[in-house]
Amino acid sequence: xxxxxxxxxxxxxxxxxxxxxxxxxxxxxxxxxxxxxxxxxxxxxxxxxxxxxxxxxxxxxxxxxxxxxxxxxxxxxxxxxxxxxxxxxxxxxxxxxxxxxxxxxxxx
Amino acid sequence: xxxxxxxxxxxxxxxxxxxxxxxxxxxxxxxxxxxxxxxxxxxxxxxxxxxxxxxxxxxxxxxxxxxxxxxxxxxxxxxxxxxxxxxxxxxxxxxxxxxxxxxxxxxxxxxxxxxxxxxxxxxxxxxxxxxxxxxxxxxxxxxxxxxxxxxxxxxxxxxxxxxxxxxxxxxxxxxxxxxxxxxxxxxxxxxxxxxxxxxxxxxxxxxxxxxxxxxxxxxxxxxxxxxxxxxxxxxxxxxxxxxxxxxxxxxxxxxxxxxxxxxxxxxxxxxxxxxxxxxxxxxxxxxxxxxxxxxxxxxxxxxxxxxxxxxxxxxxxxxxxxxxxxxxxxxxxxx
Numbered sequence: 001x002x003x004x005x006x007x008x009x010x011x012x013x014x015x016x017x018x019x020x021x022x023x024x025x026x027x028x029x030x031x032x033x034x035x036x037x038x039x040x041x042x043x044x045x046x047x048x049x050x051x052x053x054x055x056x057x058x059x060x061x062x063x064x065x066x067x068x069x070x071x072x073x074x075x076x077x078x079x080x081x082x083x084x085x086x087x088x089x090x091x092x093x094x095x096x097x098x099x100x101x102x103x104x105x106x107x108x
Numbered sequence: 109x110x111x112x113x114x115x116x117x118x119x120x121x122x123x124x125x126x127x128x129x130x131x132x133x134x135x136x137x138x139x140x141x142x143x144x145x146x147x148x149x150x151x152x153x154x155x156x157x158x159x160x161x162x163x164x165x166x167x168x169x170x171x172x173x174x175x176x177x178x179x180x181x182x183x184x185x186x187x188x189x190x191x192x193x194x195x196x197x198x199x200x201x202x203x204x205x206x207x208x209x210x211x212x213x214x215x216x217x218x219x220x221x222x223x224x225x226x227x228x229x230x231x232x233x234x235x236x237x238x239x240x241x242x243x244x245x246x247x248x249x250x251x252x253x254x255x256x257x258x259x260x261x262x263x264x265x266x267x268x269x270x271x272x273x274x275x276x277x278x279x280x281x282x283x284x285x286x287x288x289x290x291x292x293x294x295x296x297x298x299x300x301x302x303x304x305x306x307x308x309x310x311x312x313x314x315x316x317x318x319x320x321x322x323x324x325x326x327x328x329x330x331x332x333x334x335x336x337x338x339x340x341x342x343x344x345x346x347x348x349x350x351x352x353x354x355x356x357x358x359x360x361x362x363x364x365x366x367x368x369x370x371x372x373x374x375x376x377x378x379x380x381x382x383x384x385x386x387x388x389x390x391x392x393x394x395x396x397x398x399x400x401x402x403x404x405x406x407x408x409x410x411x412x413x414x415x416x417x418x419x420x421x422x423x424x425x426x427x428x429x430x431x432x433x434x435x436x437x438x439x440x441x442x443x
Contacts, residue, residue: 039373041373043358043359043374044154045150045226045358045359046154049154049158051154051155052150052358052359053358054152054358054359070396071296074296074299075296078268078269078292078295078296079267079268079269079297079356081234081266081291081353082235082236083291086268
């Protein structure tokens with residue numbers, strides 16, 4: 001996949017709608033910033049510091065490809081009522097090819 | 109009792125606080141209302157110790173220090189505060205003035221309303237369990253305002269963060285029984301508190317259910333029992349007088365959405381001349397507003413507060429002309 005110059009993955013909203021996002025691989029953004037730019041209703045109150053959890057997502061497919069979450073991120077996820085085993089904060093995930101073909105459920 | 113003021117400011121974050129200063133220079137008094145129990149908005153609630161680098165004149169300032177400095181800066185203008193209460197309704201009098209009422213029944217009468225509510229009011233994160241809303245205020249509560257309420261009662265606390273641990277420890281000595289329900293097998297934060305909680309559990313002072321989840325609520329009008337799925341996936345039905353879910357806070361726009369203001373994606377549309385909304389006498393400044401080119405920066409909110417005050421003056425003093433004066437020339441004339 002790494003020879004492609006686009007990254008694509010599926011985003012599932014809380015209502016169940018699934019949308020395929022395809023993005024150039026040279027934009028230096030977090031998944032949270034990409035989701036916001038794609039008009040998903042993510043407040044991102046803290047702006048990407050892993051402090052508000054409004055960008056909480058569950059990686060339904062492909063979590064094993066992503067970087068391991070930091071302690072700060074795990075601490076925050078631990079406080080959430082609806083956290084799942086594959087919960088992540090989108091602000092802590094960089095947009096790169098590790099996201100290819102992932103399925104991301106919005107939970108924030 | 110109705111609180112009388114010139115400008116009612118919804119939101120006591122940095123922009124709401126600085127609006128007091130700009131209003132004060134024009135001899136307008138302000139009352140601030142915030143759902144959080146302290147001023148400072150998200151700076152104090154979410155990232156008090158984080159450095160901010162884009163406040164003009166401060167190469168680096170800790171978020172809480174900025175809030176403390178703003179409080180000091182506005183002191184001469186004697187702002188008053190209603191904290192820990194969320195604004196609920198807004199009504200308009202025949203003379204054009206406003207009455208804001210909070211969820212706790214506090215009423216504020218003002219000539220101008222300034223919404224500086226950031227991303228909305230911070231409200232408790234709620235667990236996904238059926239009938240939760242039906243028992244709110246009937247045994248389900250999301251904060252401990254008065255620990256004495258729980259004296260000799262059976263309570264269930266849900267959550268794994270600092271506040272769930274701290275209140276479990278505190279209420280263990282007050283309540284008849286405390287059950288702490290946490291989704292994970294261990295607590296990540298606050299090792300001291302986690303240690304205390306596990307000691308309390310070992311000594312039989314509390315009932316600690318790890319890897320457990322709330323499944324159902326039972327009661328007739330008020331809550332009577334909570335069904336919890338334990339580690340072995342078995343359902344336990346635990347009798348209780350209170351369920352206290354403590355999962356932190358998250359911002360919600362709340363009732364502001366019903367005030368007939370023009371909204372665009374949860375932000376209030378304003379005119380960049382003076383940050384007025386479509387409703388005469390109501391302004392919106394800071395992260396809550398939107399306009400072409402909007403940047404959600406504290407410094408932009410400060411600018412918006414200054415321009416808002418010039419127009420607000422005409423509502424507070426309809427017969428006078430606002431005369432713009434520099435603080436370097438006139439100083440700050442306290443109330």
